[in-house]
Amino acid sequence: MTEASLYLLQQIINGLTIGSTYALIAIGYTMVYGIIGMINFAHGEVYMIGSYISFIVITGLLAMGHIALPLVLFVALLVAVLVASSYGWAIERVAYRPLRNSNRLIALISAIGMSILLQNYVVLAQGSRDIAMPPLISGSLFEFGSLETFAVTISWMQVLIWVVTLVSMSLLTLFISRSRMGRACRACAEDLGMTNLLGIDTNRIIAMTFVIGAALAAVAGLLLGLYYGVVNPFVGFIAGLKAFTAAVLGGIGSIPGAMLGGLILGVTEALTAAYFPSEYKDVVSFGLLILILLFRPTGILGKPEVEKV
């Protein structure tokens, strides 16, 4: 393979990696919007908190010594998911449920306020500086191409990210399509009022939506924390923005849309940085968003909103 095609392949691999993490966080946005029609701006901060919790647990367990790395990571994942889910549930109860019946704009302001609160809470609790962790998973699965020209590497960390996101998204899809709770979720997404009238406890379903979204964000938090090795209280803002873009790109309200949007955004970013000066990465990503919204306002996989009379 020529060097140019190897380079392209490497960038696509990088793009898919970062794209899958965007997809994980984007699912949270899309599920909440699908059911109660509001954008949970505090979702990025839940991802950030998931990252912090994983760091704390991993550092703590490693300091205790002599524990196998897979076990450490598994425990960190469990704790991060639990803590982030409780945050997700609490955020819904405190910031959104009381405002369920008021103006959408008010709920939006409440969401932004919650986001700022969480950011500054973490600043007070952990300090605003970067917290770093040494690389835990290193080395590559395989490399091909010779070292004189360009070599494509797929690192173990990237493989881990792909596997975990694939598993998480499959589990979610199975849950939504096959289980009773999942069916209730789909019903709520279609028509909240009617579902309520049919006797399903919509409050519980909504709370569960937030919890699932938060859990997936925590998974992304652990993965990206391991991948980058650095976290600070402000990563949630940028990650949330990118994930929100991905959700809108793929069609807000549609879970496969969030997954697709995440991957497309990740690959677009990587390819832009590859062939143009890196400065234009974000310009192209958001430009793409604008284009898609101009021609297909509901996103790629979104269902056009039908006015029911």
Place this chain on the structure above:
Amino acid sequence: MENHFKRFSKTLIAAATAMAISGVAQAETLRIALAGPATGPVAQYGDMQKIGAMAAIDYINAHGGIDGMELEGVVYDDACDPKQAVAVANKIVNDGIQHVVGHLCSSSTEPASDIYEEEGVLMITAASTSPSITEKGYEMIFRTIGLDSLQGSLAAEYIAGTVKPERIAIIHDKQQYGEGLASTVRDQLAAAGIEPVMFEGVTAGDKDFSALIAKLQKADVDFVYYGGYHPELGLILRQSAEKGFKAQFMGPEGVVNSDLAKIAGEATEGVLATAPKSFDQNPENADRVAAIKEQGQDPTGPFVFPAYSAVQIMADTIAAIDSTDPVEMADYIRNHSFDTAIGTVKYNAAGDLTESTFMVYTLHADGSKTAAQ
């Protein structure tokens, strides 16, 4: 006789009271604003400035103040954000403070300096190195640190003369400090006949540099100059090591920070950086270093002693001209030399030091640095 005495006694009492009141008024405090990031990703640089300035203030107060007048350092947080810096500058003016040590980030100092110049507030920055700050012909603005143009020239000289790499990439963070430095290095290298193969920007706050690193690998780069701060360079170093990209990296004093080693780990070893001379190693500062360590603070940051000197300069000026008027002080500072913790300080007309204070260092994985060969 008695009438005279009565009149005279009233005058005596009036004079005594007046002197007593003015005696009390003399023991006032002079507030000096310490403006810099107290929060945000580069807060530890703001800390260095604070440590140095407060150490000088404590020392002066412990030795009787300036003619009995005590100094008080008041911290203002601009989070290294230009918009917040403007708000802070306005607040300082409204609070009636006329002497500022700060700001830290060049992108904050520049807009703030406009306000200080307009309001007649004296400002000495211990850390902002962007040349444009002293190019506006302002009277009230000074520095106790060298210029980026000097730091950039030093780096370019070192690269062209000592390292002599084959393929150079210059990366910056699109901010005033980083991009300014990167441009200076590029221009100076061009003057020496060396063309970089890449000149690109990344976004500060970005975490993922895999695309950039793949690009550097493809271009077969063996030397990277990074203009910017340590959070991004640390990640670039770390991710380069993970991807097997080996090159010599070099950065400015914005990356000289023990946090760089925490983020990049082993990849920090051997990274070059230009930084202000280590004033804490100077034997003349031994007492000051000890005093700072006694407070549990770290005296090794590159901005600690420049900030210390800024306060010294202000104090010496006030003592010399017996006035705290900023305009008079600025005039005095411009025309006299001072003996400070960073050596003898003399200013040119623009408010810059006449002697460069930068040196090339090699950084190590344990967070320390040594002079480069």
